[in-house]
Amino acid sequence: MRNSTGRVGRNDPCPCGSGLKYKKCCLGKEAPEPMDIGKLYLDRYRIRLKKPEDVEGIRKAGQLVMETLRMVGPQIKPGIKTDFINTLVHDFTLDHGGIPAPLNYKGFPKSVCVSVNEVICHGIPGERMLEEGDIVNVDVTTILNGYYADANMTFFAGEPGPDARKVTSVARRSLDEGLSMVRPGNTIGDIGWAIQKYAEGEGCSVVREYTGHGVGLDFHEAPQVPHYGRRGHGVPLAPGMVFTVEPMINLGDKALYILSDNWTAVTRDGSLSAQFEQTILVTEEGCESLTPY
Numbered sequence: 001m002r003n004s005t006g007r008v009g010r011n012d013p014c015p016c017g018s019g020l021k022y023k024k025c026c027l028g029k030e031a032p033e034p035m036d037i038g039k040l041y042l043d044r045y046r047i048r049l050k051k052p053e054d055v056e057g058i059r060k061a062g063q064l065v066m067e068t069l070r071m072v073g074p075q076i077k078p079g080i081k082t083d084f085i086n087t088l089v090h091d092f093t094l095d096h097g098g099i100p101a102p103l104n105y106k107g108f109p110k111s112v113c114v115s116v117n118e119v120i121c122h123g124i125p126g127e128r129m130l131e132e133g134d135i136v137n138v139d140v141t142t143i144l145n146g147y148y149a150d151a152n153m154t155f156f157a158g159e160p161g162p163d164a165r166k167v168t169s170v171a172r173r174s175l176d177e178g179l180s181m182v183r184p185g186n187t188i189g190d191i192g193w194a195i196q197k198y199a200e201g202e203g204c205s206v207v208r209e210y211t212g213h214g215v216g217l218d219f220h221e222a223p224q225v226p227h228y229g230r231r232g233h234g235v236p237l238a239p240g241m242v243f244t245v246e247p248m249i250n251l252g253d254k255a256l257y258i259l260s261d262n263w264t265a266v267t268r269d270g271s272l273s274a275q276f277e278q279t280i281l282v283t284e285e286g287c288e289s290l291t292p293y
């Protein structure tokens, strides 16, 4: 039954046939159920979109990670052992109420990864002494109030040579090329595509065996974020996603092998490798780094 406006009145019988008045039945219910994107991402991709309170917690963890990297940077010079960097990171983290996530993670024996020259990632701090011109990646992951943030930087010990400068500069810009793609409407594949295009265009190579990863409520969550790939492929980016972008860039070939400690990944050809990592939040407008340099 229609009123004079041609629309169903509030007190008219509901058009659904229930016999109830329209206002007691379907009024206001015709709009499709708003899609629960959180449930969709969890069911379809196993991705946990972060709530505002989660983001606040990850941001605080990220601030501690960045304070840690800023504390370590000036200490990196020829003549120190990589284990000294472990001591600095371990003590600083505990002093600020955090927990170093790497310690005992899947059996990792130290509190930070320190990867020198041809070491791509997961270097175990120890007796190796830094030498003039070494490139030194320090990868800090901190748990603060249950939230995880993960970031790394490649530093120079003393004055770098041209090869060291080149691979470090390409790795640094590779991170920014990846981040330039992070916004709703783009996909995970766009990030890797941009990194690969840039880094290979510079004559460097992109490591395939390790990827960025969801982070925040745990050390490694879905999705994986490859640093190579195809435009438009992979999971569509949605606000509330938090993941790392952490391209590992080799001056020579991308092939690697793992030392008998079962952690240290080194370039097969012995060439230099550099990396920069940040923890990134996808926002409505684009992205925000929760570990800004």
Ligand code: MF3
Pocket (backbone or CB within 6 Å): 101, 102, 103, 105, 106, 108, 112, 113, 122, 139, 140, 141, 150, 244, 246, 277
């Ligand atoms: N921080 C590294 C990453 O970026 C992971 C290190 S795992 C460890 O994902 F066990 F080596 F610490």
Ligand code: CO
Pocket (backbone or CB within 6 Å): 150, 212, 213, 244, 246, 277
């Ligand atoms: Co990471």
Ligand code: CO
Pocket (backbone or CB within 6 Å): 139, 140, 141, 150, 151, 152, 246, 277
């Ligand atoms: Co890391």
